[in-house]
Amino acid sequence: MGKEKYSAEKRFAVALSFPGEYRKFVERVAELLANRFSKDRILYDKYHEAEFARPDLDIYLPALYKDQSELIVIFLCPEYRVKRWCKLEWRFIRQLISSADQGRIMLLSFGEPGNMTDLGILPGDGHLNISGRNPDETAELIIQRFTQPAFAPSGPSPDQPHSGNLRQPNPFFVGRKEELAKIEVALLSGRVEIILVVHGFGGMGKTELVVEFADRNMDRFPAGIWFVKAEGHRELLPLLGGLASELGIGAGEGMGETAESRGRLVLKELKRRAETSPGIGEGGSCLLVLENMTEPELLSEPQLACVPPAGWLRIVVTTRIGFESGLKIGKYAVSAIPVDALPVRDAADLIERRQPGGKWPAATANPDKAAALKIAEDLDGFALAVEAVAVYLFLYPDVRPSAYRKRLRQEGLTSLDSLGSAPDVAAQMRHREKQIGIIVDLSLEPLAPVVRSAIGFAALLPPESIPWPWLKACLFLEQPDSLRSQEGYPDPWMVIRRCLIAGRWLTPGSVPEVTRMHRLIGGYVFGKMDRNDAIEKSRILREAVEGFANLLESAWEHTPTALWELEPLEKYLLLERGRAVDDGSRLGRISCLVGGIELVVGLFELAGEFLELAHDLLEKVYQANPQSAQAARDVSVSLERLADFLASRGQEGDADKALGYYERGLAER
Numbered sequence: 125m126g127k128e129k130y131s132a133e134k135r136f137a138v139a140l141s142f143p144g145e146y147r148k149f150v151e152r153v154a155e156l157l158a159n160r161f162s163k164d165r166i167l168y169d170k171y172h173e174a175e176f177a178r179p180d181l182d183i184y185l186p187a188l189y190k191d192q193s194e195l196i197v198i199f200l201c202p203e204y205r206v207k208r209w210c211k212l213e214w215r216f217i218r219q220l221i222s223s224a225d226q227g228r229i230m231l232l233s234f235g236e237p238g239n240m241t242d243l244g245i246l247p248g249d250g251h252l253n254i255s256g257r258n259p260d261e262t263a264e265l266i267i268q269r270f271t272q273p274a275f276a277p278s279g280p281s282p283d284q285p286h287s288g289n290l291r292q293p294n295p296f297f298v299g300r301k302e303e304l305a306k307i308e309v310a311l312l313s314g315r316v317e318i319i320l321v322v323h324g325f326g327g328m329g330k331t332e333l334v335v336e337f338a339d340r341n342m343d344r345f346p347a348g349i350w351f352v353k354a355e356g357h358r359e360l361l362p363l364l365g366g367l368a369s370e371l372g373i374g375a376g377e378g379m380g381e382t383a384e385s386r387g388r389l390v391l392k393e394l395k396r397r398a399e400t401s402p403g404i405g406e407g408g409s410c411l412l413v414l415e416n417m418t419e420p421e422l423l424s425e426p427q428l429a430c431v432p433p434a435g436w437l438r439i440v441v442t443t444r445i446g447f448e449s450g451l452k453i454g455k456y457a458v459s460a461i462p463v464d465a466l467p468v469r470d471a472a473d474l475i476e477r478r479q480p481g482g483k484w485p486a487a488t489a490n491p492d493k494a495a496a497l498k499i500a501e502d503l504d505g506f507a508l509a510v511e512a513v514a515v516y517l518f519l520y521p522d523v524r525p526s527a528y529r530k531r532l533r534q535e536g537l538t539s540l541d542s543l544g545s546a547p548d549v550a551a552q553m554r555h556r557e558k559q560i561g562i563i564v565d566l567s568l569e570p571l572a573p574v575v576r577s578a579i580g581f582a583a584l585l586p587p588e589s590i591p592w593p594w595l596k597a598c599l600f601l602e603q604p605d606s607l608r609s610q611e612g613y614p615d616p617w618m619v620i621r622r623c624l625i626a627g628r629w630l631t632p633g634s635v636p637e638v639t640r641m642h643r644l645i646g647g648y649v650f651g652k653m654d655r656n657d658a659i660e661k662s663r664i665l666r667e668a669v670e671g672f673a674n675l676l677e678s679a680w681e682h683t684p685t686a687l688w689e690l691e692p693l694e695k696y697l698l699l700e701r702g703r704a705v706d707d708g709s710r711l712g713r714i715s716c717l718v719g720g721i722e723l724v725v726g727l728f729e730l731a732g733e734f735l736e737l738a739h740d741l742l743e744k745v746y747q748a749n750p751q752s753a754q755a756a757r758d759v760s761v762s763l764e765r766l767a768d769f770l771a772s773r774g775q776e777g778d779a780d781k782a783l784g785y786y787e788r789g790l791a792e793r
Contacts, residue, residue: 135482138266139167139193143203143210146234150199152259153266160267164481167193175483185209191295195270197230200237200251230269232262288348288411289370293339294332296477296514299470303461307337310459311411311440312344317433319423319456320440321447324463325628325645326563327508330442331415333463338411346401347394347410347436354414354441360427361387363414391431398436409436417443425454444567446626464631465505465642472500474507478514480521488524495525502532503540504587506644508560512543537647564648567627574599574606574616575623579641580657582630583649584665586695587641590630592621594692597668602661635688666710669696673717680721687725693718694730701737712741713758720765728773735766763789 138157142150154168163171167188178184189196204210231251254262303322310320322330338349350367357363365386371393373386398409414422421427423441431439433455451458466474475496476484484492503509517523532539541559568576581598582590596617600607607616624630630639650658673693680686697715715738722731739762746755767785770778 134194135165135192136167136188137161137165137194138270139189139196140199141189141196141210142199143201143207145203146199146201149259149262153263156260156263157266160263187297191293194228195230195266196228197232197266200231200233201235202238204237230266232265288345288350289367290338290342290349290351291335293336296474297332297336298474298477299466300329300333300336300463303333303463304337304340306461307334307440308341310461311337311438312341316435316437317455317457318438318459319428319453320438321423321458321460322440322442322463323444323446323460323626323628325642326444326567327506327560328463328465328628329507330463332507334413334415334440334442338413345409345411345438347398349411349413350394351413351415354417354419354422354443356418358419358421358427359384360422361430363387363422364390364412364431387430395434395436410438412437412439414439414441417441417445420445423453428454428456444627446622446628448626462628462631464628466500466507466510468497468500468505471503471505471507471510472497474510475499475514475517475525478511478518480518492525495529499525499529499532502529502537504643506560506642508563509537509540509644512540516543537644538651540644560644561648561652564645564652567629568649571623571627574603575620577602577661578620578624579629579649580653580661581665582624582639582641583646583653584658584662585641586692586699587643587646589633589692589695590639590641591637591672591689591692592639593637594665594668594672597671598661598664601664601668634691637688638692666700666714669693670710670714673714677717677721687721690718690721694734697734697737708741709745709755709758712738712745712762715741716758716762716765719769723765723769723772728769731769732773735762735769738762739766760789 138161140150140154150168151170154166154171158166158168158171169176176185198204232254233251235253235255237251252265254265257265307320307322310318322334324330338345342349350370352363352366354363362383365383367390368386371390373389373393394410394412401409417423431437446462447458447460449458449460451460465471472493476482476493483489484496499513500510503513513528517525517528538561541561568579571579578595578599581595585594596607599617599620609615624639629645630641633640653661672689676686676689676693680690693714697711697718700711715734719731719734719738722728722734739759742755742758742762746752746759749755763785767782767789770782770785
């Protein structure tokens with residue numbers, strides 16, 4: 125009956141946790157269990173060696189015991205408590221004790237295991253001594269436990285302390301090791317005045333990250349982990365009052381009073397639970413999570429004054445509003461952790477874990493892995509988009525990743541929203557907003573017009589290479605009054621820039637002068653732009669970029685550090701080359717400047733590419749306007765620089781071509 129209860133939910137029927145000293149014995153037990161359930165259904169390291177060859181195994185493997193195993197068999201002995209991997213596995217398994225899932229644990233021992241209280245195993249906890257039994261008998265005992273009705277865990281007793289309202293973590297959670305480590309430092313370092321703000325663009329997985337941390341550290345907060353939905357709230361006490369019913373605070377205890385008084389009762393009850401819990405460690409005793417805060421007033425000094433720092437309490441906020449670490453709010457200091465895109469390999473791993481059995485079919489595993497990695501690169505690790513693709517490929521296993529990638533490239537990245545709008549896919553996605561387009565709209569709505577305009581200009585540039593000076597120049601050309609400074613007021617440009625960074629519209633680039641925009645965000649912003657607005661912004665951008673190219677040409681020899689701008693110019697030109705543009709003369713002149721600089725600094729291959737692009741663009745403009753003196757001069761300059769390139773390269777035939785270009789260039793002057 126236990127098997128019937130769990131087999132639809134868990135990947136493994138039986139998980140084995142043991143020290144290496146008893147591997148030979150446990151290996152035989154695993155073989156016998158595999159005969160009954162199959163190797164895929166037994167969590168024994170030798171059966172999954174390829175899967176476990178990964179850098180994050182210390183996080184990945186213990187989570188399989190806790191979240192993906194029906195029956196967890198622990199082989200206790202004195203060696204168990206000192207072995208690194210046993211301790212890692214047990215750290216996750218022990219969270220099931222005193223919960224509704226405690227019946228999933230089976231304790232066996234090789235003789236007397238010794239004092240295990242530091243692992244949370246008390247002298248009264250029952251364990252079966254198997255020192256006089258062979259592997260066959262032990263395997264039979266495990267099978268008996270698995271199949272007996274008593275295996276189904278019982279619910280908590282009515283008088284068992286409430287452990288909070290933490291929901292189940294995402295079984296397909298991947299990566300985020302750096303962010304998890306930062307959360308641990310902020311919350312478990314013993315500093316009571318810290319308020320942790322986990323912020324980032326919508327759809328990046330902020331709440332999932334906090335849930336994962338809370339689940340892994342449940343035993344550090346014996347008074348409970350409590351989530352409250354903070355969206356739309358500006359006052360802290362009324363928000364906390366929403367926990368009253370979950371804490372069992374009835375009408376006789378103030379439910380008929382104000383929302384603020386209910387909030388005070390909630391704090392009083394949480395403090396009582398903390399003080400009567402086993403003990404307050406460095407991480408406090410109660411974790412309070414304000415989920416999806418949308419109103420910054422909620423973290424104002426008057427509101428936080430209602431909840432002064434205390435040793436028993438830790439506070440976490442998830443929000444799309446940006447905060448800076450070190451910000452002082454009353455008695456609190458903010459520790460801010462940004463959550464951006466997943467690393468590409470983690471994103472590919474997420475797609476694979478979502479498939480049946482947590483891996484690609486053996487027959488197509490290699491091409492599927494390669495295609496999933498390419499999809500992850502295309503999506504640039506945007507967690508919500510990766511999740512949508514993973515669910516879609518899970519629901520439609522006849523669609524191979526390579527076929528879906530071909531479709532994605534044909535239809536464009538914004539076609540991803542068609543997945544999130546499909547009921548079958550949406551039903552299995554965790555994020556409330558299933559479509560990136562909705563998130564972009566909601567995030568744009570509260571912004572000032574000048575900030576939205578800056579985002580529009582950024583969306584016209586290569587997503588990984590957006591120079592800050594270019595954005596500022598574009599805004600000045602479009603609406604100069606918006607950047608006009610006034611004495612006694614903050615610099616308008618710095619206000620705009622901080623807003624873009626805080627909302628994670630733009631994130632740090634390769635050098636301080638360059639920022640980047642996630643390509644999916646840029647694609648959706650560009651797709652939603654009014655056509656006339658997009659045309660005008662493109663014209664302004666080309667004007668600004670030409671100005672910076674001219675400045676670079678005149679300055680770089682005296683100021684070599686200015687060459688940082690060369691790469692953004694190259695990427696901008698390559699992006700524009702792929703678009704249908706009606707301003708070939710300006711792009712041609714920029715290409716000519718870039719190619720000329722590359723020639724002087726010795727980047728011959730790139731110089732040739734951009735000088736040929738310049739000539740092609742300017743020649744077309746000249747042919748369309750043969751009477752234009754400016755067009756004739758532009759073609760002449762492009763011909764002379766192309767001739768310089770060929771003369772410098774010196775390959776066979778280059779000299780004759782260079783001479784021809786020089787002669788024609790002189791003729792066109």
